[in-house]
Amino acid sequence: MWNWFYKLASPPHFYRTATVLEPWLFWPALVLLAIGLYGGLVMAPADYVQGDGYRIIYVHVPSSYLSMFTYVTMAVTSAIGLIWRMKLAFCVAAACAPIGAAFTFMSLTTGAIWGQPMWGTWWVWDPRLTSQLILFFLYLGYMFLRQALAETRQADRASGVLAVVGVVNIPIIHFSVEWWNSLHQPASLSKLETPAIAGDMLWPLLVMILAYQLLMLALLMTGIRAQVLEREKNARWVGELLDTTGHEA
Amino acid sequence: MIRAFFMVMRRELTVAVRRWSDLVMPLVFFIIVCTLFPLAVGQDIEILNDIGPGAIWVAALLATLLSLNTLFRDDFEDGSLEQLVLDKEPLTFLLLAKTVAHWLVTGLPLVVLSPVLVLAFGMPVTAIPGVVLTLLAGTPALSLLGSVGAALTAGLRQASGLLALLLLPLTIPVLIFGARAADMAASGESIVGPLYMLGGISMLALTLTPFATAAAVRVSLD
Numbered sequence: 001m002w003n004w005f006y007k008l009a010s011p012p013h014f015y016r017t018a019t020v021l022e023p024w025l026f027w028p029a030l031v032l033l034a035i036g037l038y039g040g041l042v043m044a045p046a047d048y049v050q051g052d053g054y055r056i057i058y059v060h061v062p063s064s065y066l067s068m069f070t071y072v073t074m075a076v077t078s079a080i081g082l083i084w085r086m087k088l089a090f091c092v093a094a095a096c097a098p099i100g101a102a103f104t105f106m107s108l109t110t111g112a113i114w115g116q117p118m119w120g121t122w123w124v125w126d127p128r129l130t131s132q133l134i135l136f137f138l139y140l141g142y143m144f145l146r147q148a149l150a151e152t153r154q155a156d157r158a159s160g161v162l163a164v165v166g167v168v169n170i171p172i173i174h175f176s177v178e179w180w181n182s183l184h185q186p187a188s189l190s191k192l193e194t195p196a197i198a199g200d201m202l203w204p205l206l207v208m209i210l211a212y213q214l215l216m217l218a219l220l221m222t223g224i225r226a227q228v229l230e231r232e233k234n235a236r237w238v239g240e241l242l243d244t245t246g247h248e249a
Numbered sequence: 250m251i252r253a254f255f256m257v258m259r260r261e262l263t264v265a266v267r268r269w270s271d272l273v274m275p276l277v278f279f280i281i282v283c284t285l286f287p288l289a290v291g292q293d294i295e296i297l298n299d300i301g302p303g304a305i306w307v308a309a310l311l312a313t314l315l316s317l318n319t320l321f322r323d324d325f326e327d328g329s330l331e332q333l334v335l336d337k338e339p340l341t342f343l344l345l346a347k348t349v350a351h352w353l354v355t356g357l358p359l360v361v362l363s364p365v366l367v368l369a370f371g372m373p374v375t376a377i378p379g380v381v382l383t384l385l386a387g388t389p390a391l392s393l394l395g396s397v398g399a400a401l402t403a404g405l406r407q408a409s410g411l412l413a414l415l416l417l418p419l420t421i422p423v424l425i426f427g428a429r430a431a432d433m434a435a436s437g438e439s440i441v442g443p444l445y446m447l448g449g450i451s452m453l454a455l456t457l458t459p460f461a462t463a464a465a466v467r468v469s470l471d
Contacts, residue, residue, distance in 0.1 A: 161401060
């Protein structure tokens with residue numbers, strides 16, 4: 001079992017694994033995305049109160065969920081990297097940042113687009129919105145810090161410390177709606193046994209969340225491969241790899 | 250260990266007193282930022298009254314940020330930070346001493362200065378204890394969180410913009426509770442709730458951030 005684990009942690013081996021995994025994550029994600037979008041935008045009935053406007057949740061909820069999931073992944077892999085000095089863990093963390101920032105940006109924009117007709121304003125300074133914005137700045141800070149430190153090893157560890165410190169924001173976002181009575185409605189999916197949402201509206205949402213999750217993993221694989229290549233660019237296996245695929249070394 | 254703690258703190262305080270311009274700069278900055286609000290918003294005393302507590306907190310946050318630039322830089326450049334790392338006493342503890350000294354020379358003067366600004370914004374005299382208490386409970390958290398950011402950027406040349414980007418997100422909860430409590434104090438309400446929250450954040454920061462700061466200093470010296 002440990003043998004398998006050590007093998008996975010070796011960059012060349014992981015590079016090959018990620019290359020194999022990538023299409024298996026990417027294509028199912030696309031198929032599920034198509035099913036979920038069709039289900040959510042066409043098949044699900046219009047909402048009694050919000051009309052068709054509610055349908056943006058099919059994009060908003062998955063991106064919000066993944067904005068946090070990606071941050072937690074980044075923080076956990078950073079912690080693993082800091083504690084066990086594992087290079088691959090930092091590759092994962094570094095690859096997470098732009099993906100997470102994109103999801104956070106999407107969550108903020110779709111929320112604003114939905115808020116304009118529903119709340120009558122693009123933006124309110126409400127705890128949940130504000131803490132999501134903070135999350136976006138944390139991602140930016142992480143990426144800028146990496147940029148500023150030229151040496152990869154130092155950038156890995158410094159940004160790792162930042163990611164771990166910033167993780168305090170995640171519970172704040174998650175519970176903000178319950179702690180403060182905010183304008184943002186409580187989660188519709190917190191308890192799966194009694195969802196506060198009708199079945200024919202629910203299944204496309206679940207499909208979309210799964211699709212986004214797979215998409216995130218697929219993008220992560222691409223990101224990790226880029227990270228590994230960048231770091232190992234002088235290694236022999238990279239040279240051999242580029243030779244066999246016919247690109248210039 | 251206690252002795253080493255106080256030795257480091259004494260050294261920091263001596264350095265701070267000898268380079269008094271570094272000591273006074275954040276305070277002047279604090280006052281100037283507060284001056285900008287009436288100039289920008291207008292002299293309407295009602296409005297100044299309303300924005301006063303928030304303005305004072307924003308100014309305090311920015312002043313702390315300004316002072317953090319130099320927290321580790323000089324020691325990083327002349328090598329004394331390396332000496333602290335090599336010391337047999339735990340680095341976490343020594344850096345905490347530095348941070349405490351930093352709070353004593355920047356956070357505490359801000360607290361002492363704040364009553365003047367409370368009056369300048371036209372808030373009632375009865376608001377003074379409330380505002381002072383919120384700053385007293387909140388500024389330690391700013392210094393402690395700031396020490397993590399300062400340690401991460403110690404070795405960088407143009408660090409101030411980056412430092413702001415790293416720190417402002419982390420200090421926003423402190424700002425929210427601090428400004429709200431100060432606001433409640435200004436309108437004569439009980440501030441016990443948010444004050445406990447601020448004190449809690451400061452305590453949490455006191456127990457957790459020194460470890461992050463120590464890790465960050467080790468990374469910067471790598």
